[in-house]
Amino acid sequence: xxxxxxxxxxxxxxxxxxxxxRNRVKEKAVKIKMGLVNQTKLITAASELVxxxxxxxxxxxxxxxxxxxxxxxxxxxxxxxxxxxxADISLAMQDGFSxxxxxxxxxPGTRRLVNEFDIxxxxxxxxxxxxxxxxxx
Amino acid sequence: MHSKxxxxxxxxxxxxxxxxxxxxxxxxxxxxxxxxNQDLRASSEELVDxxxxxxxxxxxxxxxxxxxxxxxxxxxxxxxxxxxxxxxPRETGLFVLGLKEALLxxxxxxxxxxxxxxxxxxxxxxxxxxxxxxxxxETFIKGREDxxxxxxxxxxxxxxxxxxxxxxxLALPIIGTLDSARTQVVMENLLQEIxxxxxxxxxxxxxxxxxxxxxxxxxxxxxxxxxxxxGAECIISGIRPEIAQTIVHLGIDLSSIITKAxxxxxxxxxxxxxxxxxxxxxxxxxxxx
Numbered sequence: 001x002x003x004x005x006x007x008x009x010x011x012x013x014x015x016x017x018x019x020x021x022r023n024r025v026k027e028k029a030v031k032i033k034m035g036l037v038n039q040t041k042l043i044t045a046a047s048e049l050v051x052x053x054x055x056x057x058x059x060x061x062x063x064x065x066x067x068x069x070x071x072x073x074x075x076x077x078x079x080x081x082x083x084x085x086x087a088d089i090s091l092a093m094q095d096g097f098s099x100x101x102x103x104x105x106x107x108p109g110t111r112r113l114v115n116e117f118d119i120x121x122x123x124x125x126x127x128x129x130x131x132x133x134x135x136x137x
Numbered sequence: 138m139h140s141k142x143x144x145x146x147x148x149x150x151x152x153x154x155x156x157x158x159x160x161x162x163x164x165x166x167x168x169x170x171x172x173x174n175q176d177l178r179a180s181s182e183e184l185v186d187x188x189x190x191x192x193x194x195x196x197x198x199x200x201x202x203x204x205x206x207x208x209x210x211x212x213x214x215x216x217x218x219x220x221x222x223x224x225x226p227r228e229t230g231l232f233v234l235g236l237k238e239a240l241l242x243x244x245x246x247x248x249x250x251x252x253x254x255x256x257x258x259x260x261x262x263x264x265x266x267x268x269x270x271x272x273x274x275e276t277f278i279k280g281r282e283d284x285x286x287x288x289x290x291x292x293x294x295x296x297x298x299x300x301x302x303x304x305x306x307l308a309l310p311i312i313g314t315l316d317s318a319r320t321q322v323v324m325e326n327l328l329q330e331i332x333x334x335x336x337x338x339x340x341x342x343x344x345x346x347x348x349x350x351x352x353x354x355x356x357x358x359x360x361x362x363x364x365x366x367x368g369a370e371c372i373i374s375g376i377r378p379e380i381a382q383t384i385v386h387l388g389i390d391l392s393s394i395i396t397k398a399x400x401x402x403x404x405x406x407x408x409x410x411x412x413x414x415x416x417x418x419x420x421x422x423x424x425x426x
Contacts, residue, residue, distance in 0.1 A: 019314055040379040043347070044387065047352075048351060109389070112387065112388065
């Protein structure tokens with residue numbers, strides 16, 4: 001059972017929103033005393049997903065939550081866009097696959113950086129990605 | 138037959154100007170440090186002159202009329218300079234709104250006998266001046282945006298210095314996030330400097346980059362490839378432990394690139410590949426008898 005302790009909403013529409021968003025995530029991570037390595041992993045994952053959202057979904061909404069489950073505290077980030085959606089999620093989760101001209105590491109790499117990873121997508125409606133990084137994860 | 142407002146404008150020009158100036162001078166927020174009273178008077182006088190000469194019977198009701206272009210030009214000029222000089226929006230807004238006050242006061246004095254007429258004429262003047270103040274705000278903000286844009290350019294330039302650390306060795310400390318535009322500037326500066334100095338080794342130091350995601354990595358790889366095409370070797374230094382772990386988990390392959398933890402070790406590597414040796418000098422003791 002995951003309980004959400006605080007929730008922030010941020011709308012992402014431009015490239016310039018990436019850095020403030022990352023800083024906000026970092027602030028929260030510092031607040032729950034996350035270690036430097038996990039902090040960096042979370043911020044990098046956030047950066048990947050938010051860039052994906054801008055590039056393929058034309059921006060959208062992000063939620064930054066402090067969550068707890070039993071004794072664990074962590075941060076849950078949710079990225080919601082109203083873009084074209086992903087046709088084949090298992091293909092998109094493969095290393096090196098990209099419909100843009102990038103390295104194709106965004107989604108699979110992010111999954112390796114965080115503890116929980118969840119992706120839902122519907123063609124023509126948009127994509128929602130949600131990740132959790134526990135303080136001691 | 139001229140409309141009454143128009144006649145009043147013509148006749149009471151000086152009174153309007155004086156009232157307006159008094160309004161401006163009476164305001165506590167008057168920035169005497171930024172603009173002298175003479176300048177204020179001159180710009181106010183110019184504006185009233187142009188306003189009166191471009192107003193006519195039929196365009197008073199039509200603020201969009203092209204007759205007012207000279208007025209708008211002056212207003213735009215005034216607010217643009219004020220934005221650059223550091224006036225606040227309130228101070229700039231009061232400049233135009235003060236004129237409205239003055240005009241309405243004069244109208245009220247002249248038409249006190251017929252309230253209905255006063256009402257319609259005041260409405261016209263209000264509309265006209267409101268559209269002027271909108272223009273003032275727009276240009277004021279545009280002026281501020283120009284300042285911001287200029288500063289952004291300056292920051293982009295300052296933040297990517299190419300340092301010649303030794304003959305044939307360049308160093309480029311990157312601070313902040315590497316986005317596409319930034320990479321472009323970094324790459325241009327670096328490649329240009331390689332040509333100019335004939336350097337064969339470039340060190341990219343990323344100690345100041347807060348996070349390396351796949352986009353940043355892609356930009357780094359591109360910069361390294363471009364440097365190699367120019368016949369120089371590129372070393373990436375300043376990889377912090379947490380960044381190293383993140384890169385591995387992300388699955389970014391940087392194995393084809395020479396990477397070092399610190400700028401010092403990158404420099405040592407550069408020295409050895411240029412067959413340079415750095416030694417501690419042994420001084421002979423001079424004995425004094």
